[in-house]
Amino acid sequence: MGGWKSPSDLHARREEPVPQTSAPKPGHTDPAIIRNFCIIAHIDHGKSTLADRMLQLTGVVGEREAKAQYLDRMDIERERGITIKSQAVRMPWTVTEEAAAEHDIEAGPGTYVLNMIDTPGHVDFTYEVSRSLEACEAAILLVDAAQGIEAQTLANLYLAMGADLHIIPVLNKIDLPSANVEKYALELANLVGCEPEDVLLTSAKTGVGVETLLNEIVKQVPAPVGDADAPARALIFDSVYDTYRGVVTYVRVVDGSLKHRDRIKMMSTGAVHEMLEVGVISPEPMKATELGVGETGYLITGVKDVRQSRVGDTVTSQHHGASKPLGGYAHPNPMVYAGLYPIDGDQYPELRDALEKLQLNDASLTYEPETSGALGFGFRCGFLGLLHMEITRERLEREFDLDLISTAPNVVYDVVMEDGTQLTVTNPSEYPDGKIAEVREPIVNATILAPSDYIGTIMELCQSKRGTMLGMDYLSEDRVEMRYTLPMGEIAFDFFDQLKSKTKGYASLNYERSGEQAADLVKVDILLQGEPVDAFSAIIHRDAAYSYGVMMAGKLKELIPRQQFEVPIQAAIGARVIARENIRAIRKDVLAKCYGGDITRKRKLLEKQKEGKKRMKMVGRVEVPQEAFVAALSTTAPAEKTGKK
Structure with missing residues (x-):
């Protein structure tokens, strides 16, 4: 969600955006003029660019503040050009008399409140999308006019249909030379079940058709339905930890209202808090006196314990509160597991705290402590996919200043x-x-x-x-x-x-x-000097076991420095060795000082060296430098290769 400003940022001079009109204040908004919608699409079809254009047209972002992918707040999102976290924004939009007549808008001219959620497009972040859909009444299905319908387009469409949302089909990037508007409009119409002429045409980059789209949102998106006089009920759809303010909770109000200084109760945990601040995101946090039916916004209670604000929970009033909670979210099951270990063992407590805070912001992340003989203390983490794994590791390293090793990913058997x-x-x-x-x-x-x-x-x-x-x-x-x-x-x-x-x-x-x-799966162990190294073990199909063993043995031979004695690297299934490499011993020239003289003198020195090496071999363990673990695991782990999908 939107990043909170540090005190230095808050005092920085910046030009305030000039709103297009005076938008209705939060908490005093008639649900009839609220339109809650999200944008769903395949990765790189222009969701974030369309969101940028809407922010500019509605006046909530001024010319000086405008930048590409405005809602992608994290550095990783901007570097990779992908959306990882959903972002909710409140925008005012005025429908003129001409526009109301042209688009046949029954509600008529006036200023409307549009609550937009920009969602991720990658398959690993589908859980983020499913949570965003619960806070909306409609979804804009965006398709690239040059590429057409992609796999994730279908997946997100089925999610939206499953949530019973109204679908608005939109063809984006119509300004591209390779755009094939007629062909893909027909494809999209067949998919959604409408006529090709009902598909809206836009170019988020140039702004063509975006104004029409905003008017169509007012026309097509149903207003939120809820009982303003009923006990307050709000669904938590995201939360984030802020160093200065504690837990910031994002909610969609369904019934009643949440007022500043009210005492609220979390229905799943029974925890009671006083609301220190309520407000909306537009696109920076804006304080309000209350949040009414159909509004999306944030609550701050000053709570520091991240476990007390669970995504999917229902917020209600402490006194005369609701008796029945709202339907939450089906918790996602991790698909891929990997171990995360701090390179410096002293950072273990920091890693534990960082995972706890990140889990609040990413409800699909799971973790539990584990110990490795080779890597020390760490955590076994569950992820929804490889990109999710790589992004999590990168966020831990950047946001919490940690140095981590991740083991090769594997699934649950x-x-x-x-x-x-x-x-x-x-x-x-x-x-x-x-x-x-x-x-x-x-x-x-x-x-x-x-x-x-x-x-x-x-x-x-x-x-x-x-x-x-x-x-x-x-x-x-x-x-x-x-x-x-x-x-x-x-x-x-x-x-x-x-x-x-x-x-x-x-x-x-x-x-x-x-x-x-x-x-037919087997466990392949990697042995150094006859001892298994748990960090390199893998569960693999029997047909692929030999190639994995050969690859790992060859890689470790290059990475592990030579010792005073010969080190065998073996790949084994149970007691059967399937691959082997040898790291040759460092050979010290003990005869360097022995020039001339009898041969028995030389032999005596060589025998002495031989005895010493044999004794070392019996008691000595192989020294594997930390860099070898990092290099071997990062190259066997596909996350390094498959991250930028």
């Missing part, structure tokens, strides 16, 4: 032993040694959209990743939708990279969890 015992394995070190009857791995239903020229290439790739085809449909003459069942463990590695490179970047991928299947 269910292991059934021959005696009937069932185990859930989230970490290769938990993999049992006894007789195993069956190993079950998570599978996903994947949807791939691509030009029909690449059907053979995609089928070949999916088959190599143990995929099963479910079906195939042509969206148009040259675009095809392919549906596959794939093991999550195969997608968690380099699947996306390979898909993009084999289709020259034209294919798009979306996936969702769909159950489990039995598979």
Whole structure:
């Protein structure tokens, strides 16, 4: 959500945006003039640019303050050009008499309040999108006029339809030379179930059609429905930790109103707080006296404990409060697990506090403490995907000034032993040694959209990743939708990279969890001097175990410095070694000073050296520098490669 200003920023001189009109004040707003909507689309189809143009047209951002991707507040978002966190903004919009007549707006001319939520487009942040939809009555479905419908377009559309939202189809980037407006307008109309002429045409970059879109939002989006006289009920759809103010909670009011200095109760935890501040985001925080029916805004209670403001909880009044909470959110199950360890062991308490604060801002992140013989104390973290994992690690390093190592990502396996015992394995070190009857791995239903020229290439790739085809449909003459069942463990590695490179970047991928299947999986251990190093272990399909073993042994041979004795690096499945490399010993020339003289003198020195090395080999452990762990794990972990999707 919107970043709060530090005291130095608050006193900095800046030009206040000149609003287009005096917008109705928060808390005194008739729900009939409120329009709550979000923008959903595939990644890079222009959501954030369209949001920028709306902010400028409605006057909430002045010319001096305007910048590209205004709502992408995090440095990572701006660097990568992706939206990670949803952003809610309140904007005033005046409908003139001419516009009301032209667009046939029943409510007539006047100033309306538009509450817009800009959502992420990447599959790993679908949970952010699903939460945003709960705070809206309608969704703008944005499609690139040069690329057409992509996999995530369909996924977000089904989410919006599932939430029973009104859909406004919009074709963006119509100013591009490669734009094919007629073709994709027809595609979009067939998908939404409207006529091609009902699809709105815009160019967020140049501003063409955005004014029309704002008028259509006023016309098409239903006003929020709620009982202003009922006990207050508001749904928490996000929260963020601020160093100066404590927990800042973002809510959508459904019934009643929340007033400044009211005492409120969190219905799931029963915690009671006094509201020190209420307000709206427009696009910076603006104080208000109260929040009424249909409004989205923020609450500050001065609470420092992040666990007391849970996303999906219902806020009500302490006295004469509501008895029934609002429907919350289905909590997402992590798809990928990885260990996060501080390079400096003293930073463990800081990492724990940082994860707690980040979890408030990212409700889909899970973590629990774990210990590694090689890496020390750390946390086993659950993520929704590889990009989610990489972004989380990067946010921890930037926002909390930590240096971290992440282990290779893996998925959750269910292991059934021959005696009937069932185990859930989230970490290769938990993999049992006894007789195993069956190993079950998570599978996903994947949807791939691509030009029909690449059907053979995609089928070949999916088959190599143990995929099963479910079906195939042509969206148009040259675009095809392919549906596959794939093991999550195969997608968690380099699947996306390979898909993009084999289709020259034209294919798009979306996936969702769909159950489990039995598979022939084995645990590959990496042994140094006969001792397993838990950080390098992996659970892999038997067919890929040999290539993983050879790759890791070769990599460690390059990374680990030579010791005083020879070090064997072995990859093993149980007691069977499947790959081996040797790190040769450092050879000290003990005969350097022994010039001339009898040969027995030289032999005596060599035998003495040999005895010393043998003794060292018995008691000595291999020294693996921290840099070797970082290099080996970052190169085996695909997050480094698949981050920028």
